[in-house]
Amino acid sequence: MIEAVKFWNEPNNKSHWDLELDPDWSAYARMVTLASAAVRAENSTLTQVLGGISPIDAVFMASLRDRGVLDGLDAVAVHGFPLDWNHWPIDEWPQRIAEIEAVTHLPVWVTEVGVSTFGAEEVQEFGLRRTAQLLMGRVPRIFWYSLYDLPAAWPATTRHREAEGSSYYRHFHMGLLREDGTPKLACDQFAAFTPEFGICQWFHFEDHRLDDAVRWLNQLGVRRLRTGLSWADSFRPDADRWFDRQMRALEGFDVTLTFCFTPEHRGIAPHHTSPPQLPEEFAEFCARMVRRYASSGACTVAPPVEAAGTTPERLALR
Structure with missing residues (x-):
């Protein structure tokens, strides 16, 4: 079900939202306000969450609050990677949550x-245990990123890539499972923290890992899953068929579904981090996905179908 x-x-990270085109986030604010209203019209009871912010920035959150963006929402979200990218120690997690509260x-x-x-599997083991100590019982939802390593042949979505040095390559080693599907040390411990811990796993268009991922999630006792549907992918041939297959496979989980990625031909600039030319079109996409997969009425997901084969063009979210 869609939770x-x-x-x-x-949205406050320049790798995911073009701050040169929208330096004060006014375009983002309008886009979310329209999308929230469109989703509420389709399903008034569905929980709506602001896109997870990174860095954790109370000033950014307050600016959206003051614009009225949060008025129609039910929760806000944060992302944190203190052992890899953030400039604060892991023990500050409670303080960072309090800043947003x-x-x-x-x-x-x-x-x-x-x-x-990236450096050692033992670091991930420690990080998992310490994160659980700091966050379980402190916040209502926790999603561990991620189940799988990002395949080396797929680019990580970041606007600077190799110029970031080792920071870029850390993107590829965030999984509990290696690229080939074999478990790392922390994987053996993860079931101790489920179902309180969910998993964030992005599935790419016609992702070959989907069925194996479902098996692993069930084996680890995961009940809550965060994933996404890409507005950009919705313009690919047979997009609805892939979306249906993905959502059918995930029906057994409580899914938090992220809507993102601007189609090149619908952005102010021709790339996926651009504000849309018409924010109403993003709102329409969100409403259509809710109508298809999380309507107040009967589920309309099509019967499962075989994937049409993989495609070389992939967008990875980290």
Whole structure:
């Protein structure tokens, strides 16, 4: 079932939202306001969550609050990777949550937290245990990023890539499972923290890992899953067939569904981080996905179909 929907991913991060085109986030604010209203019209009871912010920035959150963006939402979300990318120690997690709680009455979800095995698998083991100690019982939702390593042949979505040095390559080692599907050390411990811990796993268009991922999620006792549907992918041939297959496979989980990625031909600039030319079109996409997969009435997901084969063009969210 669809438990919640999120509007975008890390909107205050220049790798995921073009701040040169929208330096004060006014375009993002309007887009979310329209999308929230469109989703509420389709399903008034569905939980709506602001796109998880990274870095954790109370000033950014307060600016959206003051614009009225949070008025139609049910929760806000944060992302944190203190052992890899953030400039604060892992023990500051409670302080970081409190900073956001101070500027909004909405519940704070942690929709991405994880640790790379770039240096050593033991670091991820420690990070998992310490994160659980700090966050379990402190926030209503926690999603560990991620189940799988990002395949080396797929680019990580970041605007600077190799110029980031080792920071870029950490993107590829965030999984509990290696690229070939074999478990890392922390995988053996993860079931101790489910079902309180969910998993954030992005599935790419016609992702060959989907069925194996479902088996692993069940084996680990995961009940809550965060994933996404890409507005950009919706323009691919047979997009609805792939979306149907993905959502059918995930029906057994409580899914938090993220809507993001601007189609090149619908952005102010021709790339996936651009604000849309017409924010109403993003709202229409969100409403259509809710109508198809999370309507107040009967489920309309089509019967399962075989994937048409993989495609070389992939967008990875980290």
